[in-house]
Amino acid sequence: MVDVAVVGAGQTKYGNHPLGLKGMWSEACDAAFTSIDGDFSPKSVDECIIGSVAFGGSQLGNTAAILTEHSGMNGVSTRRVENACASSGFALRDGVMAIKSGHADVVVVGGIEKMNDLTPERKRFWLGVSGDTEWERLAGLTFPGTYAMMARRHFHEYGSTHDDLVHIAVKNHEHGSANPKAHIQKQIDFDKGKSGFMIADPLTLYDCCPTSDGASCVVLASSDIAHRLTDTPIWVQGSGSASDYLALHDRPSVTELAASKIASRKAYTAANCNAMDIDFAEVHDCFTIAELMATEDLGFVSKGSGGEFASEGRGRLNQGDVTINPSGGLKSKGHPLGATGTGQVVEVFNQLRHQVDQNRQVDDAERALTHNVGGSGATCAVHIFGRERRGN
Numbered sequence: 001m002v003d004v005a006v007v008g009a010g011q012t013k014y015g016n017h018p019l020g021l022k023g024m025w026s027e028a029c030d031a032a033f034t035s036i037d038g039d040f041s042p043k044s045v046d047e048c049i050i051g052s053v054a055f056g057g058s059q060l061g062n063t064a065a066i067l068t069e070h071s072g073m074n075g076v077s078t079r080r081v082e083n084a085c086a087s088s089g090f091a092l093r094d095g096v097m098a099i100k101s102g103h104a105d106v107v108v109v110g111g112i113e114k115m116n117d118l119t120p121e122r123k124r125f126w127l128g129v130s131g132d133t134e135w136e137r138l139a140g141l142t143f144p145g146t147y148a149m150m151a152r153r154h155f156h157e158y159g160s161t162h163d164d165l166v167h168i169a170v171k172n173h174e175h176g177s178a179n180p181k182a183h184i185q186k187q188i189d190f191d192k193g194k195s196g197f198m199i200a201d202p203l204t205l206y207d208c209c210p211t212s213d214g215a216s217c218v219v220l221a222s223s224d225i226a227h228r229l230t231d232t233p234i235w236v237q238g239s240g241s242a243s244d245y246l247a248l249h250d251r252p253s254v255t256e257l258a259a260s261k262i263a264s265r266k267a268y269t270a271a272n273c274n275a276m277d278i279d280f281a282e283v284h285d286c287f288t289i290a291e292l293m294a295t296e297d298l299g300f301v302s303k304g305s306g307g308e309f310a311s312e313g314r315g316r317l318n319q320g321d322v323t324i325n326p327s328g329g330l331k332s333k334g335h336p337l338g339a340t341g342t343g344q345v346v347e348v349f350n351q352l353r354h355q356v357d358q359n360r361q362v363d364d365a366e367r368a369l370t371h372n373v374g375g376s377g378a379t380c381a382v383h384i385f386g387r388e389r390r391g392n
Contacts, residue, residue, distance in 0.1 A: 003389055004099045005226035005233035008036035008219035009342075009349035014334030015183040016116050017213035021059055022070045025050075025112050028215035028339075029071035032108075035349075036219060038229040042072035045219075046104035049095050051081045051088030051111035052338035055126050056118045063112075073108065082338075084130035085286065087111055089241075089341030089372025089381030092218065096239050096383075099222045106225070110217035111343070113336035123211055130375035132247035144200035144208060144287070146248065146376045151202055151289040154255045160307030162202045165288035166193040167310045169206045169331060172285065175317060176328020178360040181346075183212045183334030207288040212334030216343035223389065234352050237273070237367070238384035240266025246378040257377035260297035264371070264382045268299075271384040273367065275299030278384070280323035280351065280362045282344035284373040285330050291315075294371055295324065298382070318363045326351060326362055341372035341381060348385050 010031020012024050019027065033040060050064045059066060064078040081091040088111025095107035115123065128137045131146065154160050170193050176182040188206060196204030219229075226233040242262035245251050251258070268274050275298055283298065285291035292306040300322050301309045314320030327333045327347040330340060348368045350356050367386040374380065 002100050002102060003223040004096050004236040005221055005223065006218055006236065006345060006349050006385065007221045007226055007229040007233055008032045008040070009217065009346040010035055011181055011216035011339070011343050011346045012214050013181050014212040014214035014336055021067065021112055021114055024114070024213065024215040025067040025110070026070050028110060028217040029108070032217035032219050036229050037231055040229055045073050045076050045106050045108050047095065047098050048073050048076050048078040048108040049081055049091040050078070051083070051091040051341060052113060053082060053084060053087060053130070055113050055115050055337055056122060058114050067112070083379050084374030085284070085335070085337050086341060086372045086374035086379045086381050087338040088216065089370070090379070092342055092345065092383060093239050093241050093381050095220050096236050099220055105222045107220045108217060109220060109342055110215065111339035111341055112215040113338045114213050115211045115336060116213050135247050135249065142200065143376065144203055147287040147289050148200035148203045149248065150254050150293065154289065154293065157255055158304035158307065160292065163194065164292060164307035164310045165207055166190055167313065168285070168288040168291050169193045171313070171316050172325050172329045172331040175326050175360065176332025178357065179328050179333060182328045182332050183210050184328070184332045203287060203289070209286050209330040209335040212336040214334060214336035214339045214343065216339045216346050218342045218345045218349070232353050234349050234385050234387065235389045236383060237386045237390065238267035238269070238271030240264060240270065241379070241381045242266070243379050244377055246375070248376065256293055256297050256303070257373065257380060259377055259380035260294060260371065260373065260382070263380045264298045267369070267382040267384050272390070273384065276321070277367055278322055278369045279365045279367050280326055281369040281371060282325055282327060282347055283329065283371040284340070285325060286335060286373070288331065290373070291324065291329065298369065298371060317360065323362050326360055341370070344370040344372060345383070352385060352387055
């Protein structure tokens with residue numbers, strides 16, 4: 001059986017980046033390529049798959065081709081994947097499948113988005129294109145409004161509260177404050193998180209992730225050659241993906257993301273493990289309620305108890321059975337749409353190799369999960385990584 005390893009990973013700092021698409025992609029690739037221990041050449045890459053929403057219309061045509069030529073991979077088979085905010089999570093899955101099928105030995109996967117060169121009005125338009133246009137967007141529903149509805153329903157059904165969400169915001173700001181790649185590197189206290197400017201009741205400013213520029217890049221290799229490139233490969237033990245109804249009114253429940261539950265179940269099965277075997281997870285917390293639901297959907301806690309998990313601080317760094325978003329998550333690290341999925345893998349790669357600063361290192365980390373959601377949950381990719389080649 002062909003197994004797949006991450007042998008290199010890198011990213012730009014997220015935030016207001018001075019460079020455009022070409023510059024950001026080159027920076028992320030340089031970081032990923034120089035993280036590879038062995039003799040590596042971009043010309044040895046068989047496939048390059050780049051996730052991008054093309055926010056604001058940035059290079060809608062042939063995005064992948066123009067980027068690969070600026071990162072030493074001109075001539076390599078390349079393509080762009082668009083799956084809303086899960087674009088590079090699905091690019092990663094495509095790269096894994098290309099190697100497992102035997103058609104490639106080395107695949108570069110990544111993502112990119114330039115978001116902060118638009119006016120606020122144009123940003124709001126582009127942030128809405130991944131939702132249901134006919135029945136939600138044309139009626140005035142925004143993404144904060146979509147997740148606010150999820151939050152209100154979760155409060156009603158399970159007794160969770162906005163205070164639970166504030167605990168998530170405080171945690172992620174604390175984690176992100178120690179991450180040099182994070183967009184927002186400052187802590188907030190509970191009172192500040194609770195009293196933020198109202199965006200969509202009950203969600204305040206501190207419940208919402210920022211819009212970020214950024215790029216991320218991951219190098220995958222087959223088990224046949226992984227050890228030629230690094231002495232410390234990080235193995236892709238499981239991969240799963242799924243979809244769900246796009247419009248909320250078509251879903252049986254708005255207090256869970258069915259795609260997350262299905263994708264994670266597939267990934268756990270492939271990795272021969274379960275949620276209790278995960279040491280830390282990078283979950284898609286575009287809003288604090290999204291992290292609360294993710295802890296339930298991914299099986300870290302039972303349905304309805306995500307609020308209690310958050311308020312008790314059980315997802316804080318090295319405080320419970322599983323650390324949630326040691327990078328700071330989308331909430332603090334940032335959310336450059338297409339770059340988010342593989343950006344999560346950059347954090348996993350460095351954590352599992354124990355290469356982050358000790359003040360934010362997950363203790364004894366052996367296995368991790370990434371959870372990348374598209375839009376309001378219509379698409380989801382989940383991957384499980386470990387220091388060991390096979391799950392057990």
